[in-house]
Amino acid sequence: MLLKRHHRFPEGWKADRNVFVDAQGATYDLPLRDALRLGIPLKLRDPSKDPGALLNLPPVSHFTVEHTGTHAEQNFTEETVRAWLASGAAQIADGKLTLRTEDGQPDLEYTIQRVPGHYCCHCGVELEDANVVRDGVSGGTLHVRTHAVDGKVPKSPDPSNPAGYERLNHYECVLEAKQHEQFKASAPTLDLLKAEG
Numbered sequence: 001m002l003l004k005r006h007h008r009f010p011e012g013w014k015a016d017r018n019v020f021v022d023a024q025g026a027t028y029d030l031p032l033r034d035a036l037r038l039g040i041p042l043k044l045r046d047p048s049k050d051p052g053a054l055l056n057l058p059p060v061s062h063f064t065v066e067h068t069g070t071h072a073e074q075n076f077t078e079e080t081v082r083a084w085l086a087s088g089a090a091q092i093a094d095g096k097l098t099l100r101t102e103d104g105q106p107d108l109e110y111t112i113q114r115v116p117g118h119y120c121c122h123c124g125v126e127l128e129d130a131n132v133v134r135d136g137v138s139g140g141t142l143h144v145r146t147h148a149v150d151g152k153v154p155k156s157p158d159p160s161n162p163a164g165y166e167r168l169n170h171y172e173c174v175l176e177a178k179q180h181e182q183f184k185a186s187a188p189t190l191d192l193l194k195a196e197g
Contacts, residue, residue: 001074002067003063003064003065003066003099004063004066005060005063006060006061006062006063007057007058007059007060007061008059009058010058015054017029017052017053017054017055018044018045018050018052018053018054019044019045019051019052020035020043020045020051021042021043021044022041022042023041027045028042029052030051031052032051059083060087061087061088061089062101062102063089063101063102064102064105065101065105067184068179068180068183068184069184070186072175072177072180072184073173073174073175074110074175075170075172076097076173077169077170078116078170078171081097081171084099088100092112095111096109097109097110097112098110108175108179109175110171110174110175110176111174112173113172113173113174114171114172115168116168116170116171117130117167117168118131118140118165118166118167118168119166119168120143120144120164120165121144121157121158121166122144122154122156122157123147127139127143127165130143130165130167140163140164140165141164141165143165144156144163144165147164
């Protein structure tokens with residue numbers, strides 16, 4: 001998927017970049033290599049972001065659709081969707097996530113398959129109380145135990161979630177078929193790749 005984001009710049013907005021800071025609070029707008037050469041202890045204002053990264057990105061107002069990828073399925077992180085909802089670039093209603101696009105393009109409508117939360121790996125049901133602990137056992141574990149046969153809890157069908165339930169941190173969505181057909185990217189075939197050498 002390739003979407004061009006259009007931002008709404010508030011009046012008087014100025015870029016605030018991630019820079020290095022020393023113990024006295026002086027800032028250094030340098031590439032990492034140059035900061036290391038100074039030989040003084042420095043830390044980034046926001047260690048979770050790269051040097052020079054924009055720290056005050058203005059909100060997204062809408063998108064231009066370049067393509068929607070080769071598959072209609074798409075995952076959107078909880079944090080991203082929350083930001084888009086707050087800025088008005090997206091909305092959720094009637095089980096759909098709608099991304100607002102520029103004039104002349106239809107808004108992208110995704111059917112939400114699963115929302116962020118906990119899910120059983122055995123039956124797929126959403127677990128509202130997975131993290132609630134009663135008598136030393138989580139709600140997720142209690143639910144997984146309902147799948148026991150002859151008192152034995154079956155092995156999780158998902159090796160990356162051995163407890164038998166998972167935490168989903170994104171929205172699992174599927175783009176409406178007509179829109180995907182209109183905007184999908186074409187996947188090069190093996191023959192084309194071989195022909196190019």
